[in-house]
Amino acid sequence: NAGVTQTPKFRILKIGQSMTLQCTQDMNHNYMYWYRQDPGMGLKLIYYSVGAGITDKGEVPNGYNVSRSTTEDFPLRLELAAPSQTSVYFCASSYVSREDEQYFGPGTRLTVT
């Protein structure tokens, strides 16, 4: 199993550009999550999904969109990138939620200038 994979690893965007961060898991997990982590800070939940076709907002959803058309994939879309979106983005998945381990991807380091 590859676990949770994310692409790209690094990206530099100009203000106003758009991009999609890719996330794929091969563990047949129901739950998937997108977090951002700013320097010296904890993780903030952007969006999550409890299954294909179902998504919901987390703590910091503004400026982002997601979709979940398959169990495996959970892409995160940034529209009109802003410097405040400079961060490290982690995708995670778990089989269930309350008592189950979240498996994290390696992260995408995004800089918006």
Next chain:
Amino acid sequence: QKEVEQNSGPLSVPEGAIASLNCTYSDRGSQSFFWYRQYSGKSPELIMFIYSNGDKEDGRFTAQLNKASQYVSLLIRDSQPSDSATYLCAAYTGNQFYFGTGTSLTVIP
């Protein structure tokens, strides 16, 4: 606002000592609590979770939960230099995880 607070440290302990990491949470509806370890530049990895009051032990790690005080802790016995990392506390509430800012731990050989 659902908050999880941790002392950011840094916390330094000598090799072989006990490291004690603390976390408080604001939402009494929080159902379960997780401790993650994160090495610099890496993704978080789960150490353990706890959802019942009391202690839970796993090897050198013990998690303690006191719901009345809204307090969670992690004890690391016989600390090793490889334990040097940032430790993130997370609370699970209403389908979402809320993370603290993490405590940086350095184990000095």
